[in-house]
Amino acid sequence: MASGFWRNNHWTLFLMPLSGLVIVGLYKLFREEKNGGTNTVLAAISSNEEITVATAPLIFASTILSHLVSASVGREGAALQLGGSLGNIIGKIMRLDEKDKKIAVMCGMSACFAALFGTPLAAGIFSLEVISIGIMYYAALVPCLFSAFIGAGIAKELGLHPEHFEIGLVPEFDLGGAGLSIVLGIFCAGVGVVLCICLHRSGHFFKEKFKNRWSGCWRGARSLLC
Numbered sequence: 001m002a003s004g005f006w007r008n009n010h011w012t013l014f015l016m017p018l019s020g021l022v023i024v025g026l027y028k029l030f031r032e033e034k035n036g037g038t039n040t041v042l043a044a045i046s047s048n049e050e051i052t053v054a055t056a057p058l059i060f061a062s063t064i065l066s067h068l069v070s071a072s073v074g075r076e077g078a079a080l081q082l083g084g085s086l087g088n089i090i091g092k093i094m095r096l097d098e099k100d101k102k103i104a105v106m107c108g109m110s111a112c113f114a115a116l117f118g119t120p121l122a123a124g125i126f127s128l129e130v131i132s133i134g135i136m137y138y139a140a141l142v143p144c145l146f147s148a149f150i151g152a153g154i155a156k157e158l159g160l161h162p163e164h165f166e167i168g169l170v171p172e173f174d175l176g177g178a179g180l181s182i183v184l185g186i187f188c189a190g191v192g193v194v195l196c197i198c199l200h201r202s203g204h205f206f207k208e209k210f211k212n213r214w215s216g217c218w219r220g221a222r223s224l225l226c
Contacts, residue, residue, distance in 0.1 A: 005068060016069040023062045030054040038077045041084035041109070045102045045131050056085035075116055080130075083112025103140040106131070110144040111151030118155070118162025120148035 005012070027033055032054050036043070043049040063078040065071075087108020091101035106127045114123035124145035128137050155162075171177070 010070075012069045016071060019065045019069045019071065023065055026058055026061060030058060032058060038080050041081055041105065042131055045105055045137075051085050051088040051105070053085075053089060056082050056089070059085070076113070079112045079116045080109050080127075083108035083110070086112070099139075103137075103143055106137065106140045107143050107147035111147040113151075114148035115151040115155035115160065116162070118152055120145070120152040123152075124148040 027035065032052060035052065035055060035058070037059070040049060040055070041051060059078050059081040063073070063075065066073045084105045085108070087105040088101065090108070091104035094104075096104060109127040110120075110123045113126060114120040117123065124141070124147070127144050128140060131137060
């Protein structure tokens with residue numbers, strides 16, 4: 001809705017500085033200057049960091065204002081923050097323990113993400129994977145999937161249709177294309193390995209170089225003072 005208004009009223013672009021001041025003022029008003037946004041929501045699941053009640057209304061208002069003036073922001077982080085905050089609030093109201101409250105936060109993330117993008121299966125799995133690399137919270141799999149499908153269903157009933165993109169002509173995937181994909185994958189992996197090795201060696205080199213230089217300066221200054 002906000003993006004649609006901007007498409008028909010491009011003059012709102014000039015209100016971007018004012019929108020930024022309003023967003024900063026709102027966060028200061030609610031004393032949320034140190035709010036980490038999506039990082040806070042993720043930390044609330046992997047640790048015991050608390051999600052404030054003001055997170056949901058603040059991110060909702062900030063996202064609307066940002067899209068209203070065509071600011072370069074997405075909706076993924078807003079969906080995770082809004083859903084996680086609402087899940088945390090519901091967990092507090094139901095007086096859930098720490099483990100179940102974390103699952104409630106993940107369910108909120110899945111529901112909001114699915115309602116916004118219309119991808120319940122991906123949303124249910126995404127909230128499990130985004131928490132920590134290499135770790136899956138399987139205890140939350142079924143609740144998150146239920147929440148995602150319910151969120152997507154409610155959004156559809158309310159007439160909130162997700163974005164639809166036409167892919168167009170898809171080239172035929174034959175043996176030549178498969179071989180080219182394999183070669184390209186190996187090449188990209190090799191470039192990544194070489195880049196990591198170069199960064200590691202250059203970082204070690206500069207670390208030792210500056211370490212010796214600073215230690216020499218320190219010894220010289222100490223000899224002068226002492």
